[in-house]
Amino acid sequence: MTACHPRHRRALAIPAGMAVAASLAFLPGVPASAAEAAPTFSADSSSSMSYVVNVRAGHGPSAHVKREIAKAGGTIVTSYDRIGVVVVHSANPDFARTVRKVRGVQSAGATRTAPLPSAATTDTGAPKVLSGEEIAAAEAAEGQDPLQGLQWDLPAIKADRAHEKSLGSEKVTVAVIDTGVDDTHPDIAPNFDRDASVNCVSGKPDTTDGAWRPSAAESPHGTHVAGEIAAAKNGVGMTGVAPGVKVSGIKVSNPDGFFYTEAVVCGFMWAAEHDVDVTNNSYYTDPWYFNCKNDPDQKALVEAVTRASRYAEKKGAVNVAAAGNENYDLSSDEITDPSSPNDTTPGDRVVDPSECLDIPTQLPGVVTVASTGAKGLKSSFSNHGLGVVDIAAPGGDSTAYQKPEPPATSGLILGTLPGGKWGYMAGTSMASPHVAGVAALIKSTHPHASPATVKALLYAQADATACTKPYDIDGDGKVDAVCEGSKNRNGFYGWGTADALDAVTW
Helix, strand or coil: CCCCCCCECCECCCCCCCCCCCCECCCCCCCCCCCCCCCCCCCCCCCCEEEEEEECCCCCCCHHHHHHHHHCCEEEEEEECCCCEEEEEECCCCHHHHHCCCCCEEEEEECCCCCCCCCCCCCCCCCEECCHHHHHHCCCCCCCCCCHHHCCHHHHCCHHHHCCCCCCCCCCEEEEEECCCCCCCCCCHHHECCCCCEECCCCCCECCCCCCCCCCCCCCHHHHHHHHHHCCCCCCCCCCCCCCCEEEEEECECCCCCECHHHHHHHHHHHHHCCCCEEEECCCCCCCCCEECCCHHHHHHHHHHHHHHHHHHHCCCEEEEECCCCCCECCCCCEEEEEECCCCCCEEEEECCCCEECCCCCCCCCEEEEEECCCCCECCCCCECCCCCCEEEECCCCCCCCCCCCCCCCCCEEEEECCCEEEEEECHHHHHHHHHHHHHHHHHHCCCCCHHHHHHHHHHHCECCCCCCCECCCCCCCCCECCCECCCCECCCECCECCHHHHHHC
C-alpha cells in the first residue's frame, strides 16, 4: 500500500503494500511507536507478472489448456487441481486476455499490477513494544500470567473465566494466515504446530524448516496475532484467548508486505490439507481493496480465493476474517476507494461493495469480525455494515476514546512480537484473532462439530450488543458512523460480542 493511501486513512501505520486488514500501530491520540515458457516472450522477472487461471473445479488443466498457456507465454508454477486454480507466470502483457478465450478456461486474471518482484518500499509502522520496566511493573492476579493484567480484552469476552473451565484442546489447530509467525517466542513455542505451518508467498508451498517465520525486516503482525489466539498459559508473558490449542503459521505476505492471490489460495489449500480447524485472516488480498466482478482480472481473483476458502471449509476449517479499518459501511450503496491498486499507482474509484468485494472478508461462509474498544463500543476505525459484519470482539482503540480500567493502561491490544517481546497493536486485525480463539474453544468443547455448527454456536453464544446511537466516538458533536439493525443483529456488532465462557460451557 502506498504511504499516501494507508490501510487506515487516518493513521500511517501500515507499510507500502501492507494489506493487513487491519493492524494499526498508531491511532488518533496514541503515540507511534516448471514448464518451459514459450520462447516468444522474455522470462526476465523484471517484466513477468503472476496470474491465476481458473478451470473446471476438481480437475487440473487439460493438455489443451496447458499447451495454450505455454503458447501464450505462460509458465505454470503450480496447479491446485481440486479447486481448478492454476498459478502462472508470464511476461506477455496480453496473457490473461489471450488465455480467457481458450476452451476450458473459465476465468483468468493478473494477481498484481506490478511486475515480479514487487518494487514497493517504505518502513513498517512499529507496534508499541513493552519496555523492561513496563514488564517488571505489570501486575497480575494470582494464577495469571505476568502480563495478563494488561489484557483488558480477555475479561471483555469472559476469556479469563473460560480458562477456569478449559484452556482448549491441543487437538485443535488455528492457522494464522498472515505475515509469518515466530515460533521461537516463549509464549508461542509450547503450542506451535510445525506440521501445519508453511511459506506460501510464491503461491506454492515451501516447507523448508522455519520458512513460516518473518525476517527481521518484515512485519511482526502475524506473530502478534498468533499470541492473541494461543499464547501459552505458562507463567511467561501474556495469555491467549485459547491458550491450550495449537497455532500454526502460514506465511502469505511477501517481503514488501503484499498479500497476493496466489499466496492466499495456497494458504487456504494448505490449511485444508493439514487438518486445520480455524483460519485467521487479518488482511485483504492485494492489490485491490475491493475486487469488482465486472473487471475480468478482479473477477478471476475473487473466483480463485472463493474456491480456496470454500474448500478449506469443506475440509473442516472455520474461516475468520477482519472487517477492515476505514470506518466504511460495507452495506452502503457505494464507497470511494482511494487505495487501489496499491502496488502501483492508486486512484479514487467509486465501488458498490455488494458487487466489488473485499476478499476474503466478504466471501460466502467467512466469519467477518468488527472491532470494539475497552468500553465495548465499536472502535473508531472499524468497518461495519448490517448483513456483512457477523460478530464483534476487542481490537482496541485510542485510549483517548476508550480507556480501560486499571491495571490495564493502554486501549490497544497486547500481543507477542518476534524476538521474545510483547507489545501493543490495534485494529480489526486484533479483533479477528479473538473470534478465532473463541471458535477454537467451541471446537475443543464440541470436537465433532462441523464448521457450520461451530459458526452457529459462535453467533448464538455471542452477547447481544445494541447499536450505539448516536455514535460520536470522539465527542465532537458529530455522528461518526450510523448503526442499523436490532439489538440481536446490527451493523456494528453483528450477532453480538464474542463470548469465550459460553464457548466452554454450552
